[in-house]
Amino acid sequence: GENVEQHPSTLSVQEGDSAVIKCTYSDSASNYFPWYKQELGKGPQLIIDIRSNVGEKKDQRIAVTLNKTAKHFSLHITETQPEDSAVYFCAASTRSNYQLIWGAGTKLIIKP
């Protein structure tokens, strides 16, 4: 079955700097890769997603890149702000399976 690995488990960056979180997946049939943000005391919330027919997608300060050959995808956050502090999860799924396989999460800390 699918397995998703996420690194690093904790990432601390200076406010204003960029942050990058990386995930790898094992099932070459996976074709949907969402990223969720979980703030303290809340459930995860979708922030951006990418499908396998696209190599990169941007939404203001966040972007996701996908390398299907290497089976890895990354979340990039530029000009980090205090409100970016949260736990970020990557996930993967296939069209035939509506379920998401989740990474272990990355705790992002933005230092003032």
Place this chain on the structure above:
Amino acid sequence: DAGVIQSPRHEVTEMGQEVTLRCKPISGHNSLFWYRQTMMRGLELLIYFNNNVPIDDSGMPEDRFSAKMPNASFSTLKIQPSEPRDSAVYFCASSGSGAYNEQFFGPGTRLTVL
């Protein structure tokens, strides 16, 4: 829209007691997921319903756990008897039809079993 509603938000119980967690998905969504989150194991999918039918319950830890979805607007997750190792945050999420639909999570129920 009120989003996914879960109750209770916090539950403290003693080992051996029955615990029932409740979820109301977003109206019109036909997929519902129960997750468990702990520091040790991260976010685990327990069970997934589609159109009120359990599709995959392979994540349910053991027979002490059961889930039902009697109609499109209500689901329960029951633990009987509860054990200290069941202490976790339990999330319910719902999504619409189709393969690439966002899962909307509820606020979670923090369960503590003493």
